[in-house]
Amino acid sequence: MPELPEVETVRRELEPAMVGEQFVEVALRRANLRRPFGRGFARRLVGTHVLALTRRGKFLLAELSSRDTLVMHLGMSGAFRIDRRPGDAGDGNRARLAHDHVVLTMSSGAVITYNDPRRFGSMELVREREMPTYAPLRGLGPEPLSPNFNGAALARACAGKTTPIKAALLDQHVVAGVGNIYASEALHRAGISPRRRAASIATAAAGARGEAPRLAAAIRSVLTQAITRHAAAYRSSRFRVYDRDGARCVRSGCDGTIIRITQAGRSTFYCPSCQK
DNA sequence: ATTGAGACCTGTCGGC
């Protein structure tokens, strides 16, 4: 489920359990997730300290005292669980949950378990000198919540692209961290149709309408609000268009109906009457 | 180089 806001929320939950702590035990229940963990994964992890836990797009990065970086991605269904000590959360002999693939025991006694039914996630140790060329991170677009992400940056990334703007937003090289839900949500907030060619928000005419800055601002605000909601443990995260096909558009003054279409094999939700 | 389609996995849900 994780797009940038969910990954950031996971980072904040994991941070106090990891940073400053040492890996005491690392147990792998299988040899790979989406990719192999890599040679000596557990051995290289044990004994190192976590210096910092950061995020880049949808990736979590644990910087280690060994100078390696533990690079983690949650894929579609990855999640971490933190237990205060082994066998916590009720019965000490509770059967191992299906899809618990990695169990990290920290020096504090906290046990961090990675669970991922679909196994589209990944965990790898990357050496300091390999980080600059590590393919999954190389070429990622700007962080949408950083100061260097704005209308100009977005327009530059979209210039010349014939693909629909919705598909372009899912391209992590254009902007890092936006996924299928927040792409639809941001386009609705910006009043831009997901079917528009990406390049069309970067033209002079689009510039006169301020479309690229509007979309960049919409991306920033929808992600920021989602993080805030998660941080507040707000239960019913209400999307304005995602998974709401058939419902009335919530934009004030719009009497349109949300529809669902398929673009590049993914569902897109939007309001044809207020998104042009 | 860019783009769309298919592949990778398992679980869930709705329809018959």
Add this chain to the structure above:
DNA sequence: TGCCGACAGGTCTCAA
């Protein structure tokens, strides 16, 4: 109840 297809918030690879 059981079976079956459609679908799920993400990449990655391959062929056009």
